[in-house]
Amino acid sequence: MSESDPQITxxxxxxxxxxxxxxxxxxxxxxxxxxxFVEPMHADRDVVKRISGKRSVPAIVDEATGVTMSxxxxxxxxxxxxxxxxxxx
Amino acid sequence: MxxxxxxxxxxxxxxxxxxxxxxxxxxxxxxxxxWEDASLSAVTDEGPTLLLFHPMDGAFPTTYIWNEIDDRxxxxxxxxxxxxxxxxxxxxxxxxxRAAEARLFxxxxxxxxxxxxxxxxxxxxxxxxEHRPAAFLLDESRTVRYAWVADEWPAFPxxxxxxxxxxxxx
Numbered sequence: 102m103s104e105s106d107p108q109i110t111x112x113x114x115x116x117x118x119x120x121x122x123x124x125x126x127x128x129x130x131x132x133x134x135x136x137x138f139v140e141p142m143h144a145d146r147d148v149v150k151r152i153s154g155k156r157s158v159p160a161i162v163d164e165a166t167g168v169t170m171s172x173x174x175x176x177x178x179x180x181x182x183x184x185x186x187x188x189x190x
Numbered sequence: 191m192x193x194x195x196x197x198x199x200x201x202x203x204x205x206x207x208x209x210x211x212x213x214x215x216x217x218x219x220x221x222x223x224x225w226e227d228a229s230l231s232a233v234t235d236e237g238p239t240l241l242l243f244h245p246m247d248g249a250f251p252t253t254y255i256w257n258e259i260d261d262r263x264x265x266x267x268x269x270x271x272x273x274x275x276x277x278x279x280x281x282x283x284x285x286x287x288r289a290a291e292a293r294l295f296x297x298x299x300x301x302x303x304x305x306x307x308x309x310x311x312x313x314x315x316x317x318x319x320e321h322r323p324a325a326f327l328l329d330e331s332r333t334v335r336y337a338w339v340a341d342e343w344p345a346f347p348x349x350x351x352x353x354x355x356x357x358x359x360x
Contacts, residue, residue, distance in 0.1 A: 112224070135226055135227070136226060136227070137224040137225070137226045138218075138224055138225050138226070138278065139223070139224045140282065147223060148223035148224055
Protein backbone atom coordinates (compact mmCIF):
# COMPACT_ATOMS: atom_id res chain seq x y z
CA MET A 102 0.00 0.00 0.00
CA SER A 103 1.45 3.36 -1.00
CA GLU A 104 0.58 6.91 -0.03
CA SER A 105 -1.16 7.45 -3.34
CA ASP A 106 -3.70 4.71 -2.62
CA PRO A 107 -7.20 6.12 -2.96
CA GLN A 108 -9.16 6.72 0.23
CA ILE A 109 -12.41 5.41 -1.22
CA THR A 110 -12.99 1.73 -2.00
CA UNK A 111 -16.03 0.84 -4.10
CA UNK A 112 -17.36 -2.70 -3.92
CA UNK A 113 -19.15 -3.29 -7.20
CA UNK A 114 -20.59 -5.87 -9.52
CA UNK A 115 -19.73 -5.78 -13.20
CA UNK A 116 -22.58 -4.22 -15.25
CA UNK A 117 -24.66 -3.34 -12.18
CA UNK A 118 -26.51 -0.06 -13.00
CA UNK A 119 -26.68 1.00 -9.34
CA UNK A 120 -22.91 0.64 -9.16
CA UNK A 121 -22.48 2.66 -12.36
CA UNK A 122 -24.58 5.42 -10.81
CA UNK A 123 -22.09 5.68 -7.95
CA UNK A 124 -19.16 5.56 -10.38
CA UNK A 125 -20.67 8.48 -12.32
CA UNK A 126 -20.91 10.58 -9.17
CA UNK A 127 -17.37 9.67 -8.09
CA UNK A 128 -16.14 10.77 -11.52
CA UNK A 129 -18.21 13.96 -11.47
CA UNK A 130 -16.70 14.88 -8.11
CA UNK A 131 -13.24 13.99 -9.43
CA UNK A 132 -12.66 11.56 -6.56
CA UNK A 133 -10.13 8.77 -6.91
CA UNK A 134 -11.31 5.35 -5.82
CA UNK A 135 -10.36 1.72 -6.08
CA UNK A 136 -12.80 -0.82 -7.51
CA UNK A 137 -13.23 -4.24 -5.94
CA PHE A 138 -15.39 -6.50 -8.07
CA VAL A 139 -17.43 -9.18 -6.32
CA GLU A 140 -19.42 -12.23 -7.34
CA PRO A 141 -22.79 -12.12 -9.09
CA MET A 142 -23.96 -14.75 -6.60
CA HIS A 143 -25.34 -12.90 -3.59
CA ALA A 144 -24.46 -15.74 -1.22
CA ASP A 145 -20.78 -15.53 -2.19
CA ARG A 146 -20.29 -11.88 -1.26
CA ASP A 147 -18.89 -12.46 2.20
CA VAL A 148 -16.43 -9.61 1.90
CA VAL A 149 -19.25 -7.09 1.39
CA LYS A 150 -21.22 -8.56 4.29
CA ARG A 151 -18.14 -8.26 6.49
CA ILE A 152 -17.53 -4.59 5.77
CA SER A 153 -21.10 -3.29 5.50
CA GLY A 154 -23.29 -5.83 7.26
CA LYS A 155 -25.20 -6.54 4.02
CA ARG A 156 -24.39 -8.45 0.86
CA SER A 157 -25.74 -5.76 -1.48
CA VAL A 158 -23.63 -3.67 -3.84
CA PRO A 159 -22.67 -0.98 -4.39
CA ALA A 160 -20.99 -0.40 -1.06
CA ILE A 161 -18.25 2.08 -0.28
CA VAL A 162 -15.62 2.45 2.39
CA ASP A 163 -14.24 5.96 2.81
CA GLU A 164 -11.03 5.86 4.83
CA ALA A 165 -10.94 9.66 4.96
CA THR A 166 -14.13 9.89 7.00
CA GLY A 167 -14.41 6.38 8.41
CA VAL A 168 -17.76 5.93 6.66
CA THR A 169 -18.95 2.56 5.32
CA MET A 170 -22.22 2.60 3.43
CA SER A 171 -24.42 0.66 1.01
CA UNK A 172 -27.47 1.52 -1.17
CA UNK A 173 -26.67 3.72 -4.16
CA UNK A 174 -29.09 6.55 -3.22
CA UNK A 175 -27.48 6.82 0.22
CA UNK A 176 -24.00 6.73 -1.24
CA UNK A 177 -24.77 9.39 -3.84
CA UNK A 178 -26.24 11.64 -1.16
CA UNK A 179 -23.24 11.08 1.12
CA UNK A 180 -20.70 11.77 -1.63
CA UNK A 181 -22.47 14.90 -2.81
CA UNK A 182 -22.84 16.29 0.71
CA UNK A 183 -19.28 15.47 1.69
CA UNK A 184 -17.37 16.29 -1.48
CA UNK A 185 -19.72 18.40 -3.60
CA UNK A 186 -19.82 22.21 -3.75
CA UNK A 187 -20.16 23.52 -0.22
CA UNK A 188 -19.46 20.05 1.17
CA UNK A 189 -17.82 19.40 4.50
CA UNK A 190 -14.51 18.14 3.09
CA MET B 191 7.35 -50.49 -27.49
CA UNK B 192 8.11 -46.89 -28.28
CA UNK B 193 5.28 -44.42 -27.76
CA UNK B 194 4.77 -42.15 -30.71
CA UNK B 195 3.82 -38.76 -29.26
CA UNK B 196 4.96 -35.21 -29.80
CA UNK B 197 6.44 -32.80 -27.31
CA UNK B 198 6.73 -29.48 -29.10
CA UNK B 199 9.98 -27.55 -28.81
CA UNK B 200 9.40 -23.85 -28.15
CA UNK B 201 11.67 -21.13 -29.51
CA UNK B 202 14.30 -19.66 -27.19
CA UNK B 203 12.76 -17.08 -24.84
CA UNK B 204 14.19 -13.70 -23.90
CA UNK B 205 12.98 -13.72 -20.31
CA UNK B 206 14.28 -11.94 -17.20
CA UNK B 207 17.09 -13.93 -15.59
CA UNK B 208 18.63 -14.16 -12.10
CA UNK B 209 19.80 -10.75 -10.89
CA UNK B 210 17.62 -8.75 -13.29
CA UNK B 211 14.57 -6.75 -12.25
CA UNK B 212 11.28 -8.34 -13.26
CA UNK B 213 9.07 -5.95 -15.30
CA UNK B 214 6.28 -4.36 -13.30
CA UNK B 215 2.69 -4.58 -14.55
CA UNK B 216 -0.85 -3.86 -13.40
CA UNK B 217 -3.75 -6.27 -13.98
CA UNK B 218 -6.87 -7.35 -12.10
CA UNK B 219 -5.67 -9.52 -9.22
CA UNK B 220 -8.19 -12.10 -8.04
CA UNK B 221 -8.42 -13.48 -4.51
CA UNK B 222 -11.07 -15.77 -3.07
CA UNK B 223 -13.38 -12.81 -2.35
CA UNK B 224 -12.95 -10.10 -5.01
CA TRP B 225 -10.67 -8.70 -7.67
CA GLU B 226 -9.10 -5.30 -8.07
CA ASP B 227 -6.37 -3.71 -10.16
CA ALA B 228 -3.03 -4.38 -8.54
CA SER B 229 0.58 -3.97 -9.57
CA LEU B 230 3.19 -6.69 -9.23
CA SER B 231 5.35 -4.21 -7.30
CA ALA B 232 2.56 -3.74 -4.72
CA VAL B 233 2.62 -7.51 -4.22
CA THR B 234 6.40 -7.84 -3.99
CA ASP B 235 6.51 -4.88 -1.56
CA GLU B 236 4.81 -7.25 0.89
CA GLY B 237 7.55 -9.88 0.64
CA PRO B 238 9.26 -12.52 -1.52
CA THR B 239 6.93 -13.73 -4.23
CA LEU B 240 6.67 -16.74 -6.52
CA LEU B 241 5.33 -15.43 -9.85
CA LEU B 242 3.95 -18.31 -11.84
CA PHE B 243 2.79 -18.10 -15.46
CA HIS B 244 0.51 -20.91 -16.52
CA PRO B 245 -1.81 -22.03 -19.35
CA MET B 246 -5.48 -21.04 -19.31
CA ASP B 247 -7.56 -22.19 -16.35
CA GLY B 248 -9.07 -25.61 -17.02
CA ALA B 249 -6.16 -26.92 -19.13
CA PHE B 250 -4.76 -30.06 -17.50
CA PRO B 251 -1.24 -28.60 -17.03
CA THR B 252 -2.78 -25.74 -15.02
CA THR B 253 -4.60 -28.21 -12.79
CA TYR B 254 -1.47 -30.35 -12.32
CA ILE B 255 0.75 -27.33 -11.60
CA TRP B 256 -1.53 -25.92 -8.89
CA ASN B 257 -2.13 -29.36 -7.35
CA GLU B 258 1.62 -29.83 -7.00
CA ILE B 259 2.14 -26.33 -5.58
CA ASP B 260 -0.67 -26.96 -3.09
CA ASP B 261 0.85 -30.33 -2.10
CA ARG B 262 4.22 -28.69 -1.49
CA UNK B 263 2.66 -25.82 0.46
CA UNK B 264 4.70 -23.06 -1.21
CA UNK B 265 2.06 -20.49 -0.22
CA UNK B 266 2.74 -21.24 3.44
CA UNK B 267 6.28 -19.88 3.04
CA UNK B 268 6.01 -17.05 0.51
CA UNK B 269 3.42 -15.17 -1.53
CA UNK B 270 2.30 -17.08 -4.61
CA UNK B 271 0.70 -15.29 -7.55
CA UNK B 272 -0.35 -16.87 -10.84
CA UNK B 273 -0.91 -15.27 -14.25
CA UNK B 274 -3.00 -16.61 -17.11
CA UNK B 275 -5.23 -15.38 -19.93
CA UNK B 276 -8.32 -16.51 -18.05
CA UNK B 277 -10.95 -14.04 -16.86
CA UNK B 278 -11.44 -13.09 -13.20
CA UNK B 279 -14.56 -15.30 -13.15
CA UNK B 280 -12.54 -18.34 -14.24
CA UNK B 281 -9.85 -17.48 -11.69
CA UNK B 282 -12.52 -17.43 -8.98
CA UNK B 283 -13.58 -20.94 -9.97
CA UNK B 284 -9.97 -22.14 -9.93
CA UNK B 285 -9.45 -20.65 -6.46
CA UNK B 286 -12.49 -22.52 -5.15
CA UNK B 287 -10.88 -25.84 -6.16
CA ARG B 288 -7.15 -25.32 -5.64
CA ALA B 289 -4.32 -22.75 -5.41
CA ALA B 290 -4.97 -22.28 -1.69
CA GLU B 291 -3.81 -18.87 -0.42
CA ALA B 292 -2.66 -17.88 -3.92
CA ARG B 293 -3.86 -14.87 -5.93
CA LEU B 294 -4.25 -14.82 -9.70
CA PHE B 295 -3.65 -12.03 -12.22
CA UNK B 296 -5.91 -11.94 -15.27
CA UNK B 297 -4.00 -11.08 -18.49
CA UNK B 298 -6.41 -11.89 -21.35
CA UNK B 299 -4.38 -10.25 -24.11
CA UNK B 300 -1.15 -11.90 -22.87
CA UNK B 301 0.64 -8.53 -22.94
CA UNK B 302 2.44 -9.50 -19.75
CA UNK B 303 3.55 -12.71 -21.49
CA UNK B 304 5.07 -10.56 -24.23
CA UNK B 305 6.76 -8.33 -21.63
CA UNK B 306 8.34 -11.40 -20.00
CA UNK B 307 9.13 -13.20 -23.28
CA UNK B 308 6.95 -16.19 -22.39
CA UNK B 309 4.27 -16.08 -25.09
CA UNK B 310 2.79 -19.29 -26.44
CA UNK B 311 0.59 -18.82 -29.54
CA UNK B 312 -1.75 -21.80 -29.57
CA UNK B 313 -2.08 -24.08 -32.57
CA UNK B 314 -5.70 -24.66 -33.51
CA UNK B 315 -7.03 -21.81 -31.34
CA UNK B 316 -6.79 -18.90 -33.74
CA UNK B 317 -6.20 -15.56 -32.09
CA UNK B 318 -5.23 -16.95 -28.69
CA UNK B 319 -1.76 -16.47 -27.31
CA GLU B 320 -1.29 -17.56 -23.72
CA HIS B 321 1.60 -17.83 -21.26
CA ARG B 322 4.06 -20.70 -21.39
CA PRO B 323 4.65 -22.31 -18.04
CA ALA B 324 7.26 -20.20 -16.23
CA ALA B 325 8.26 -19.54 -12.64
CA PHE B 326 10.12 -16.54 -11.21
CA LEU B 327 11.07 -16.16 -7.58
CA LEU B 328 11.24 -12.43 -6.80
CA ASP B 329 12.50 -10.58 -3.76
CA GLU B 330 10.99 -7.38 -2.31
CA SER B 331 12.67 -5.22 -4.97
CA ARG B 332 11.44 -7.48 -7.82
CA THR B 333 14.95 -8.82 -8.39
CA VAL B 334 14.80 -12.27 -9.96
CA ARG B 335 16.35 -14.87 -7.61
CA TYR B 336 15.30 -17.91 -9.59
CA ALA B 337 13.88 -18.27 -13.10
CA TRP B 338 12.54 -21.19 -15.08
CA VAL B 339 10.76 -20.96 -18.43
CA ALA B 340 9.38 -23.91 -20.39
CA ASP B 341 11.36 -24.66 -23.55
CA GLU B 342 8.90 -27.28 -24.73
CA TRP B 343 5.16 -27.83 -24.61
CA PRO B 344 3.78 -29.30 -22.50
CA ALA B 345 6.26 -28.82 -19.67
CA PHE B 346 6.07 -28.55 -15.91
CA PRO B 347 8.06 -26.37 -13.51
CA UNK B 348 11.12 -27.79 -11.75
CA UNK B 349 9.39 -27.97 -8.40
CA UNK B 350 12.45 -29.19 -6.46
CA UNK B 351 14.50 -26.27 -7.77
CA UNK B 352 11.74 -23.82 -6.84
CA UNK B 353 11.52 -25.32 -3.37
CA UNK B 354 15.29 -25.01 -2.90
CA UNK B 355 15.18 -21.39 -4.09
CA UNK B 356 12.34 -20.63 -1.67
CA UNK B 357 14.23 -22.26 1.20
CA UNK B 358 17.17 -19.94 0.48
CA UNK B 359 14.97 -16.83 0.68
CA UNK B 360 12.92 -17.50 3.80
